[in-house]
Amino acid sequence: MFELRKVEKRFPNVRALKAIDFEIRQGEIVGLVGENGAGKSTLMKVIYGAYQHDGGEVLKDGIPVRFENPRQAMQKGIGMVFQEQSLIPNLSVMENIFLGFEQQFVKLGVVNWKKMAAAARFQLAKVKLDIDPRIITAKLSFAQRQLVELAKVLTLEERVDGDLVILLDEPTSVLAKEEVELLFKLVRELRSRAAFIFVSHRLDEVLELTDRVYVMKDGEVVDHVVSAEASAESIQRKMVGRDINKEYYREEKQLPYDASRVLVELRNATVPGQYSNVSFQLHAGEVLTLVGTEGSGREAILRTIFGLQKLVLGDLAVKGRKVESFSAEASVASGVGYIPRERKVEGIVAGMNVYENITLSQMGNYSRFGFLRIGDEKATAKDWIAKLSIKASSEMADCGNLSGGNQQKVVLAKWRSGGSDIILLDHPTRGLDIGAKEDVYEMVRAMNADGAGIVLIADTLEEAIGLSHTILVVKDGAIQKRFDCSAGTKPSLFDLVHYMI
Amino acid sequence: MNLHNLKKHFPWMTLVLLALFVGILDPNFLRLENLIDLAGDISTLFIMALGITFVIYIGSIDLSAQSVANMITVLATLLLVHIGAFAAPVCIAIGALFGFVSGLVSTRFKVPSFIATLAVGGIALSVGQYASGQKALYMDATLREQAFGWMIGTTAGLPREMIIALVLLVVALVIERRTVLGRALKAIGAGEPAAVASGLQVNRYKMIAFAISGAFAAMAGLLFSVKLSGGSPVMANGFLLPAIVAVLVGGTPLTGGVGGVLNTFIGALIVAVIRTSMLYLNVPATAQQIFFGLVLVGAIAITIDRTKVRTVK
DSSP: OOOEEEEEEEETTTTEEEEEEEEEEOOOOEEEEEEESHHHHHHHHHHTTOOOOOEEEEEETTEOOOOOOOOHHEEEEEEOSSOOOOOOSSSHEEEEEEETOGGGGGTTTTEHHHHHHHHHHHHHHTOOOOOOOOGGGGGSSSHHHHHHHHHHHHHHHHHSOOOEEEEEEEEETEEEEEHHHHHHHHHHHGGEEEEEEEOOOOOOHHHHHHHHHEEEHHHHHEEEEEEEGGOOHHHHHHHHHHHTTOOOGGGGGOOOEEEEEEEEEEEEEEEETEEEEEEEEEEOOOOEEEEEOTTSHHHHHHHHHSSOOOOSSSEEETTTTOOOSSSSSHHHTTTTEOOOOOOIIIOOOSBBBHHHHHTTGGGGEEETTTTOOHHHHHHHHHHHHHHOOOOOSSSTTBBBGSOOOHHHOOOOOHHHTTTTTEEEEEETTTOOOOOOOOHHHHHHHHHHTTTTTEEOSSSSHHHHHHOOOEEEETTTEEEEEEEOOTTTOOOOOHHHHHHOO | OOOOHTTTTTHHHHHHHHHHHHHHGGGGSSHHHHHHHHHHHHHHHHHHHHHHHHHHTTOOOOOHHHHHHHHHHHHHHHHHHHHHHHHHHHHHHHHHHHHHHHHHHHHHSSSHHHHHHHHHHHHHEEEEHHHHHHHHHHOHHHHHHHGGGSSEEETTTEHHHHHHHHHHHHHHHHHHHHBBBHHHHHHHHHHHHHHHTTTOOOHHHHHHEEEEHHHHHHHHHHHHHHTTTTOTTTTTTOOOHHHHHHHHHOOTTTTSOOOOOHHHHHHHHHHHHHHHHHHHHHHHHHHHHHHHHHHHHHHHHHHHHGOSSSSSO
């Protein structure tokens, strides 16, 4: 009914989707799983029309189609229920449901609200939501809003010919257990009206709800299984892919850390709504990894150490000194370096060249009375270009034109050349190819050997296990479990997953 | 060389083409004396545009420059009687203070810069009106000669105001290219999140950019009042639009990060040539702003970096 054949999607420097074959039949519920960066969201965007494929074919009822935007996809019966909800909070429920399609209720330029309310009630009945459609959306609970989104997508049923395909993007991530069960019951009942693509990182839920599961990794569909015959473990193994290779993560270079030198200490740190009672120590030469799902609180912990998020309760001490005023300037001054996930946005400044980027965090070291010593800056940049084998035409090259791996090296050079010895790595290998990833792992070991401590949020669990000395599993803003990951005593993936979900 | 690389060269090519075009209309235009006069006439506006460049460079806007300059013409005339040549540093400090307040409002209260500077400009305008008692004021000729005589006249055939403008251009260029401040402003304009994540005191640098703009607007106002030997709260009216046009057609887009003061120099010359060409084409002075308004819209549309603009409000 809806099919992708050898679909390709390229971005500059990245082949995000590689020959994707995907099929969904009428009334089916199909799961789509993969780790972060595996290509799930790119695939979804191609399906609902936010991206256009640049190779292969997309077929609806056997006819090749091409969606220039989500609206065109909707006209062909493909709708999306967004993870970050797409409802406009200050509009009423019915206005949200018919947003952009009000014309049907307009007579002589005036909207017939009664007619719209009746139509909205009809849609809400499909999802068994008994609320007044005139109510302002902001007053609904999160779960109710999710149902309104679903009802909104279900309006396609009356509007388009042919069968519907509805994408559900992580619909359960913020729902309570009973709400999840209600949602699943509803989705099963709605099979008669639509086929569903269910995207989630909760494998047990995927297996419970779906008929078949597509497993993605590195932009490819690596497996396709019938849910009833699959186990969470086997899917997990497929998502991760190749066997864990000790050499890949430079495990032979993992040295014990110096337990006598504490670089960062959190004591009962709490930020309401983000995390609570978090305590740990980061030592010189240690890689400490925060493992957890998106929104578990791990990012907020990292932001606190970098000074971007103030603690409400508890203490943060950097090199034995308690942090009183939280700011990025103060953290940088005390030796903290941050390698953000959004490399192109927060990591490098595109439009500035390599030496300008490398000295950006430490201009004080390269200036006198506010005047820059540009010669010295260039010398440092040349030095680090050689040291990290950064592929740039020269220190004058615009960082925006470098490849992802080389941009990441520039960001690392920025902090290392400034002498930062507390390095926060947020998904440092996201979107990098294998060679560039290995370079990053090599640098992690080198920094450790120089006595730097690293707090890591890894792109994959195997990366977390391979690189770490210590793993803290974070869930719902609290540390669930601490794993010692010294070389030779590494926990398995399944040990971790058990505490994550 | 593709279109993208070519884009950087648009401003000076525009300038050369325009100058040739007007030169064909009237060959007298290209005479050296005429060109020097032209450059002299644009000096005050150019100084204001120099200051505005710093603010646009970080992706903000300063709409208060003209009102600050207006206010300063009045204050300079009043202060001259009491403190003589000291009126100059005081005026520049007042201008910087107004700019700083705009920056403070914009960064601390997260008010978009166009509205913050519009409000501060309103205050400046009103201060000028109140201080002047709504009248045109005149400078005492002797006092003016003693204190600011050096600003007028010519040296080696060049108008002094042009020399002052060129000196300020060099100062601005050094700030932009050689100082920590200039580098920080570039980083903020080109990638503010990365500047924050590098531990720069982004808000502080932004406030300084606004203060510089205010100080340059004050210098423009001061020079203008000395030149016209007086002050009035409407004296610099008509400066703002061409000054912003000068920055934008020079090649510093509203989204910031590229361009700079040297571009504004080219931009100001383009404005000067456009103005003159309108004289040759018999466009009345009162209608010139229509044209500058259109050029502004065109310049913004061409130069703006749309990847940095998510939604337009």
